[in-house]
Amino acid sequence: MGTSPLIRGFEVVIGLETHAQLSTASKIFSGASTRFGAAPNTQACAVDLALPGTLPVANRGAVERAIRFGLAVGAKIAPLSIFARKNYFYPDLPKGYQISQYEIPVVQGGRVEFAFEGRRKAVQLTRAHLEEDAGKSLHEDFAGQTGIDLNRAGTPLLEIVTEPDMRSAAEAVEYAKALHALVVWLGICDGNMQEGSFRCDANVSVRKPGAPFGTRREIKNLNSFRFLQQAVDFEVQWQIDRIEDGLAVEQATVLFNPDTGETRAMRTKEDAHDYRYFPDPDLPPLVIAPEWVERVRAAMPELPAAMAERFQRADGLSPDDAALMTQSLAFARYYESARDACGNAKLAANWLMGEVSKRLNAEGRSIEEAPLAPAQLARLIGRVVDGTVSNAGARQVFDALWSGAGSEVDAVIAERGLKQMSDSGALEAIVDAVIAANAKSVEEFRAGKDRAFNALVGQVMKASQGKANPAQAGELLRSKLRSG
Ligand code: ADP
Ligand code: MG
Numbered sequence: 001m002g003t004s005p006l007i008r009g010f011e012v013v014i015g016l017e018t019h020a021q022l023s024t025a026s027k028i029f030s031g032a033s034t035r036f037g038a039a040p041n042t043q044a045c046a047v048d049l050a051l052p053g054t055l056p057v058a059n060r061g062a063v064e065r066a067i068r069f070g071l072a073v074g075a076k077i078a079p080l081s082i083f084a085r086k087n088y089f090y091p092d093l094p095k096g097y098q099i100s101q102y103e104i105p106v107v108q109g110g111r112v113e114f115a116f117e118g119r120r121k122a123v124q125l126t127r128a129h130l131e132e133d134a135g136k137s138l139h140e141d142f143a144g145q146t147g148i149d150l151n152r153a154g155t156p157l158l159e160i161v162t163e164p165d166m167r168s169a170a171e172a173v174e175y176a177k178a179l180h181a182l183v184v185w186l187g188i189c190d191g192n193m194q195e196g197s198f199r200c201d202a203n204v205s206v207r208k209p210g211a212p213f214g215t216r217r218e219i220k221n222l223n224s225f226r227f228l229q230q231a232v233d234f235e236v237q238w239q240i241d242r243i244e245d246g247l248a249v250e251q252a253t254v255l256f257n258p259d260t261g262e263t264r265a266m267r268t269k270e271d272a273h274d275y276r277y278f279p280d281p282d283l284p285p286l287v288i289a290p291e292w293v294e295r296v297r298a299a300m301p302e303l304p305a306a307m308a309e310r311f312q313r314a315d316g317l318s319p320d321d322a323a324l325m326t327q328s329l330a331f332a333r334y335y336e337s338a339r340d341a342c343g344n345a346k347l348a349a350n351w352l353m354g355e356v357s358k359r360l361n362a363e364g365r366s367i368e369e370a371p372l373a374p375a376q377l378a379r380l381i382g383r384v385v386d387g388t389v390s391n392a393g394a395r396q397v398f399d400a401l402w403s404g405a406g407s408e409v410d411a412v413i414a415e416r417g418l419k420q421m422s423d424s425g426a427l428e429a430i431v432d433a434v435i436a437a438n439a440k441s442v443e444e445f446r447a448g449k450d451r452a453f454n455a456l457v458g459q460v461m462k463a464s465q466g467k468a469n470p471a472q473a474g475e476l477l478r479s480k481l482r483s484g
Pocket of ligand 1: 013014015016017161162163164165203204205213214215216271272
């Protein structure tokens with residue numbers, strides 16, 4: 001705690017509430033589709049609108065995803081939890097209430113761990129609860145009027161609430177990234193932030209070190225990590241300005257404007273009692289038997305931390321390399337396939353961190369979109385290991401495969417004449433010629449100058465048009481110079 005960074009003498013305190021859209025095909029209490037991008041109001045059914053005579057039924061798949069999340073973060077899965085109505089008026093909520101969980105959420109406690117500033121950091125979770133999303137107001141296309149699209153109404157969300165554990169915007173961003181990676185890894189959320197599948201509310205306050213927590217303001221609906229960083233940065237300066245002007249920070253809900261980079265109060269914050277929470281009479285308590293939890297546990301994928309640990313132990317990767325290989329489940333699977341196919345973990349990891357990541361980053365693609373299959377990468381690595389191509393040659397082959405200019409490693413090597421010289425007779429002829437033509441360097445080498453030797457190797461490489469194996473060329477040169 002004593003190591004918290006201070007800004008203008010203040011400590012920043014942040015708690016995040018994240019809405020992760022659960023990847024079910026249908027809504028949380030109805031059979032309507034959750035597909036993104038449908039024409040407005042074609043996917044909201046009578047249940048989503050709570051029309052008289054309809055009854056909600058909880059979606060098993062949504063509950064199962066909540067259980068999966070709870071197990072992954074080491075939380076308690078409540079054997080019995082309650083769906084409650086949260087009552088408020090808003091045009092995109094024609095029911096007049098949102099079904100959520102209040103007093104007894106399905107996931108209780110737990111923690112999310114991630115690397116931050118060279119250390120392992122754990123953020124404690126308060127809870128995660130199931131709830132339905134509201135509709136959406138569309139202000140853009142209606143010449144001054146607002147349209148309402150209710151397709152999103154009833155979409156399943158898991159709201160994941162942290163303790164006020166974070167002490168900087170950067171730390172909040174790292175937490176959000178780790179949480180994002182985790183829900184995608186678990187297959188419970190598609191993680192698409194542009195489409196709103198993962199959005200954060202940031203609760204921010206400041207205090208003098210050692211003082212009790214200050215009053216917080218809640219920044220709503222941040223749907224990118226950059227916005228999260230910018231919004232918290234702005235908010236912290238705003239709150240400190242206020243306090244230094246002798247004014248109080250009032251509890252409020254604020255919106256971030258990405259165009260100006262500013263936060264602005266939307267309303268003074270309502271308290272829980274304003275929502276008149278009460279158990280939804282249409283939904284029985286959510287009962288989760290221990291057998292159900294065990295079934296979900298048995299079907300869980302290996303978690304990123306465990307997998308990274310395995311890559312260090314079994315493959316000899318460094319902690320940093322192992323963390324990079326487990327940046328997503330797809331990346332880890334790619335690494336494992338390439339490793340198994342070429343039999344060299346370190347080289348597979350190096351290629352993935354080097355050429356592959358460089359290309360993916362430059363092109364803004366994810367590993368699922370890599371044009372090169374793990375088996376092709378493995379074959380290329382094999383051709384470096386068996387001396388067929390040099391590292392430089394291998395990079396050329398890689399570029400050709402990546403850009404679709406060829407699909408078969410050996411064919412590309414042959415077509416582009418990248419095969420290293422393995423014929424020792426041909427190499428020997430070149431070495432002899434180089435020795436004969438560079439008497440000065442030979443003399444200098446014999447006088448003990450290492451640089452002269454490197455120059456001779458360079459000449460051999462040049463004469464072979466880069467096809468000589470440098471190690472082999474060096475060896476041959478050395479033995480000839482010694483015996484000569
Ligand atoms: P509410 O019920 O009004 O949403 P909660 O107690 O559930 O309030 O807290 C909501 C979020 O605000 C949590 O993530 C919590 O960690 C965070 N939080 C609470 N107090 C503070 C504070 N003083 N500064 C920053 N964040 C806070
Ligand atoms: Mg809350």
